[in-house]
Each structure stands twice: as C-alpha cells, then as structure tokens.
Amino acid sequence: MLSQEDIFEKLRGYLEEMFEVPPDKIVLDARLFEDLDLDSIDAVDLVTKMQEISGKKIRPEQFRTVRTVGDVVERVHELLVG
C-alpha cells in the first residue's frame, strides 16, 4: 500500500517529467493551474497517469474539485484506501 508520501513522490516525478514543472515549485499547497501552469488538458493527462499508480479507474469527475498538489495526493490516497 502506498503512503501519502509515496504518492507525493510519484506525483512530483510526473509533474517534472510530463509538464516540466520546476521541482522547487512542487509543494502540497501549490495550485495546479495558477502556480504550476497546467491546463485542463494536462489535468486529464495527469489523471490518466495517476490511474497507473492507483491501479483503479479514475473518472474525471472525481478530480473536478481538485485544486492543489495536496488535493491530488489525498484523492488518490482515498481511492487506494476506499
């Protein structure tokens, strides 16, 4: 079972690799759109990628309220626990 820290580490990796986000900007309360320059298409790509670690199908609606890096970590963790 992945801990929240593990999920954060994976997410950090994806953000750097897929969206060229500078590592020092990736903190839990960074906002995906405003601070990290993602757009809605990137968000869909990210959700698809997060499915790979959770091993569960994620519906985009489940991520609709996600605003920050911390929200993503929490949502994926909930999916793993639930």
Add this chain to the structure above:
Amino acid sequence: MGLLDRLRRLVGTGLAFASLGLGGMVLAATVFPVIALISGNTGDRIRRTQHVVHWSFRLYILLLRHSRIIDLDVSAIGGIPACRGSIIVANHPTLLDVVLLMSLNPHLRCIVKHQLWENPFLSGVVKSAGYIRNDLPSDAMARACSEALASGSNLLVFPEGTRSHQGEIGRFHRGFANLAMLTGTEIRMVLITCNPVTLVKGEPWWRIPDRRPTFRVADMGALEASDYLSYPYRSIGARRLVACIEERYSDRLAKNNG
C-alpha cells in the same frame, strides 16, 4: 477636412456596429431558419450557414472599405483563403479580427464564449454555423473540434483567449497545440495588424483614431504539429510547439513596432 472626415468616420463606425448586431439578428430570424429547413443534415446546415456568414462579412468589409472607414491590406494573404481542415491561429488586436478572417476564408468555425449562446443578437448565428462552445469539458471539446476539422472546416483559434494588448501578444493557451497533435492537423499562423490601432480592448467604439486605420492580414506560414510528436509526452511537445509559435509572433510584432 480633418474634423469633417473624423465626424464621417465616427458616424460610419457607429452605423457599422449597429448593422453588425442587427444583421446577425435579421439573418438569424430569416435566412438561418430557411437553411435549417432545407438542409437534410447538420453538415449541410453548417456549410450553408458558413457561406452566408462568409458572404455577409465580405459585403460588410467591402462597405467599410468603400465608405473609407477602414483600409484592408491583403498583399500577404498567401494561403489563407484556400485553407481547409487546418487550425488557424491568429493574434487578436481588434474587435474586427473575426469578421476579417471570416470574410477571407469561407470554411471557418470558431470556439466562442459560451455567453454568446444567450446573446439575443448572435445566438442564432453561433448555433446555426456549428461554432463550438468554450465551456465544453475537454473531452467533448476535443471531439467537437476533431469533427469540425474532419468535415473540412478550419478551426479559428485566438490562443491568447482574449484581445491582445497594443502591439504585443499575451501568453498563449495550449489547447490548440494539443488538439493539433492529437488530430495530426496543420497549424496555419495568421498575423493581424492595425495601424493606427482601433477597437482594442478596453476602448469604447466611438474613440476612433486620427486617421483611417489600415488592417493587414498576413500569412505567417504553417507548422506540422506531428513534428512535435517525438517528445516522450504530448504535454511536452505541446509546450515546445506553443513556445515556437509565440516566439514567431513576438518577432514579427517587434519588427512591426520597431
């Protein structure tokens, strides 16, 4: 002469604005319902509506030129009129940009502010012409855009998302680049300039310039989005593609201003 000319252009500009709204409403009340009635399918309806819009705007621009309210320079129009099935991107200095481009190419569809679906003057046009709402979720948006491109329509996108600030470009959104890469579509770049500037963001229509403005629509060539597919992620390719296009626009505009 100066004052009289200015007054003439002021009245002309006011009439031009009024006729744009009225024209849209009249067409929506008369021509578009007829088109809907005689068109067997959505594709026919959209194609016919686009032609009506194209010819109306051609006439409109012709009138603006003949009444000497604007000048139009199309000496560098290049491949714009013959373009089919492409994503056409343009900078967005003025309110007249959409009208100009639609008058120059008969197969344009655009992604428009969802508020226009409620606008009494323009909702008939945007619905009948198959324009795409900007508030669709990204998967539905991608589907609507690919269908439009596959039918041979061009998709007009102003990547800044709003009108430019004087002589400069704002940051580009990346939606069009992702779409181009997903669909393997060519991106045609169009440069619009207006000198002296008029109808810019935040200016009321009646604040007209000292002399008659000249609009220029120029072809900046095309890029193949598929050249950017070799990056490990589409999201990276899209960023590079957008950066490349932004740079071309900044260079051209810097040359114009300098």
